[in-house]
Amino acid sequence: MNKPVRRIWKVLLGSLTVMVLFLAIALSAVPVPERTDFGPSIPELRALATSTGEPLPTEFRRIVVGEGTMPELALVAGRFLGTRSAVYQAHQVLYGDGRTVIVDAGSDAETLGRNMPGSRIQADNYARLQEAMRRADAIVLTHEHFDHSAGIAHSPYLDEVAPRAMLTEAQLHGRDPERAGFTADVVGRLKPLRYERMHLLRPGIVLVRAPGHTPGTQLVYVRLADGREFLLVGDIAWHQDNILLPRMHPRLVNWMLGEDAEAMANQLRYLHDLQQTTPELNLVVAHDAAQMAGLIQRGLVQDGLR
Ligand SMILES: [Zn+2]
Known part of the structure; x- marks a missing residue:
């Protein structure tokens, strides 16, 4: 040569x-570490949730406002082929006196279509969610990404919805709030929720700061009067296997989304250990269609909003 x-x-x-x-x-x-200091213990969560002695919520419901697919490649590192169906859903916690709390606000069709080509909105259910938000006592978000928040910013009833929305400072001033419709005008109409580590939102509902996937990510713990317990983890995991294995999605996704991967790895360890020690706690992974189908089938979650 x-x-x-x-x-x-x-x-x-x-x-x-x-x-x-x-x-x-x-x-x-x-890698997910062997142990972590992240997060409150289950006794701590239960104690705060029941600390006022007021009646706990009686029902936990969900509604699907959109559907799509996610490539396995992006869900769990080490998996390459195929896709999985994903849901865009919102949740409703109901009290015996008729009060309700909404967790996550979905996205309007335009914002969803622009950011997630190929996904479909369920227009009837999105309209039902908007009606439920008008009546809600409080609306909180697992995090500020458009598929969980644009339903507030683009609500046709923003005047009624804004005073009920309790977005945290980090959620209101996240990385790219305008992508979800949170213009300076919309942000100016929302009063930020400020808390340090944990916050009792309403009897039976505790928020836990968990920045990582986004700066404004929080866990939402819900305890019902009959003892059923849920922990909404938002998008800390996109599939329950992230928690069960535990293994995160690939670094490429961390880079593309600007995630704090170290923080997420600690949160996955926390959630994995919780699942092991407290199997009666029902984790709710925001987009995991199969996991939610299991909860509904077992009668733990009711489908559709009131
Ligand atoms: Zn999401």
């Missing part, structure tokens, strides 16, 4: 090695 040809081969091999190395890192996950 003459010199110039040898040089070309060297450059090609070098580039190929760099590419393979990059892909190996990008498609692997930040």
Whole structure:
């Protein structure tokens, strides 16, 4: 081989090695640690949830406002082929006296279509969610991403919905609030919710700060009067396997979304250990259609809003 040809081969091999190395890192996950200091214990959550002695909620419902698919590649590191169905859903916690709390506000069709091409909105259910938000005592979000929040910013009833929406400071001033419709005008109409580590929102409902997937991510713990317990984890996991294994989605996703992967790895350890020690606590992964189907089938969650 003459010199110039040898040089070309060297450059090609070098580039190929760099590419393979990059892909190996990008498609692997930040490891989940063996233990973590993140998060309150279950006794702590239960104590705060029941601390006022007031009646706990009696029902936990959900509604699907949109559907789509997610590639396995983006869900759990080490999986490559196929897709899984994903749901966009909102939740409703109901009290015996008729008061309700909504968790997550879905997205209007336009915002969903623009940001998630190929996903479908369920227009009737989205309209039902809007009606439920008009009547709600409080509306909170697991985090500020458009598929959980645009239903507030683009609500046709913003005048009625805004005073009920309790978005945290971090959710209102996140990385790209305008993507979900939170213009300066909309943000100006919302009163930020401020708390440090944990916050008792209403009897039986506790918020726990969990920045990582986004700066405004929070866990929502719900305890009902009959003892049923739920922990809404938003998008800390996109599939329950992230918690069960525990293994995160690939670094490539962390980079694309600007996630704090170390924080998420600690949260996955926390959730994994909770699942092991407290199997009666029902974790709710925001987009996991199969997990929610199981909860509904077991009669733990009711489908549709009141
Ligand atoms: Zn989401």
